[in-house]
Amino acid sequence: MFELIKDQIKNIKKVVFVTGAGISQESGIPTFRGKDGLWKNHDSMKLATIDAFYDNPKLVWEWYNERRKNIFAAQPNLGHKAIAELEKYVKVVVLTQNIDGLHQKAGSSEVLELHGSIIKIKCSVCNFNEEITSEISEILPLCKCGNILRPDVVWFGESLPQDVWQKAMIYASQCDLMVIVGTSLVVSPANTLPIYAKQNNALLIEINPDNTEISPEMTLVIRNTGTISLPEFVSLFKNK
Template identity: 40%
Template sequence: MRVLVLTGAGVSAESGIPTFRGKDGYWRNLDPTKLATPEAFARDPQLVWDWYRERRQGIRIARPNAAHEAIARLAQRRDEFLLVTQNVDDLHARAGVAAENMVQIHGDIFVTRCSRCDFERQDYEHEHEQEDQAVFGVREHVRALKAATCRRTPKCPECGALMRPGVVWFGEQLPRNELQRVENFLDGGACDLVIVAGTTATFGYIIDWALRASRGGAEIIEVNPEETSLSRFATRLVREPAAIALPRIVNELIA
């Protein structure tokens, strides 16, 4: 069975991660859709970094929910499987979806990359190490020094330019390499099943990919408590949260 799964913010929201457009998405009374832009970073990089560091912290303490775990089980049971997620967190990976079976089309929040050159680094482990040192009794003045250092806007060690979070901001192009991975999967043949969960499908490419993947007559299952732009194209509508619906759907598929 060839399976394409598309997920959005609604899947991770059930792990306590606020959605951009949800009522809990605002930060310091600021609209996140106005912070996640190149213009906001150019205007106040420190403010943008403060927000992303807080988001990273929230993600680190979050745990994959039943939806993440169900998708991981499905990925492990299917030879031809691709997950395309709009989420920049690492919950799908922590649930067990292998990197070769997943595309983070909006980037990875734990990547820090240069705003000028090609340098980038994975910051997840580095930040864990800082937290562990604080937990295990580092002296107060050392912790304060580390915290002050952490709050600085990072500079690229290669060219000296400002570093930025490795995510796609509003108004930016999707990453070319990740787009190509999706295209390669779609060109590889029609899917037997398409699952779209936790996304409003506001961006047209979600609908386009779902329809292209199902061109051979595959079922499109939409999992979302509310109607979305994709709903009229779906062959099966499941009006439940992903953490409730996906375990049941996956159990049916692998039974």
């Protein structure tokens, strides 16, 4: 599967993973854009914009609470675990578009959540934020300042957290190898990350069962899932 880069692995010291919904789908978390995705039965503009939240915060909170139940029950799969294991051999950073925390659950120590986290909440007005470990019982949870709390995720039309994005660009521009797993990278600005890696002459690997717009730009394309491909990928580093 990885024969083309086997000889180059011995020179790799910094690996950046860019992960998307496809890797979490294998843990039972539906994707947004797949044929069985979360957007299939919902209008995304009624659920994932700040305007929708102010128009109907109860609906948005109900939907996110349902998603949170699913995510709390989910466990890291072999793909997540392989990425965490790779830290034994090289420097690893995960830049994830996922909001489920499964990379951290698997043991990855350096994870940048580009689109926020569903297990964190923040105030819609003041600077309050915190992590939650169980279900929220209130229909509309309020901050101590009296304003509505919201999921600490990046909604359509919102900017990525600038501190996180600045770090992501730096890691991408310094890596020797970038592995893009389970994402078509159609969302900006995450879709620019391979450009930063390429400017550093990094190897680019795509792991995705489907063809994507970025496939022609890759050094190596693996048409398979993360759970199958990533354990084999890590085994290359064990033997280098």
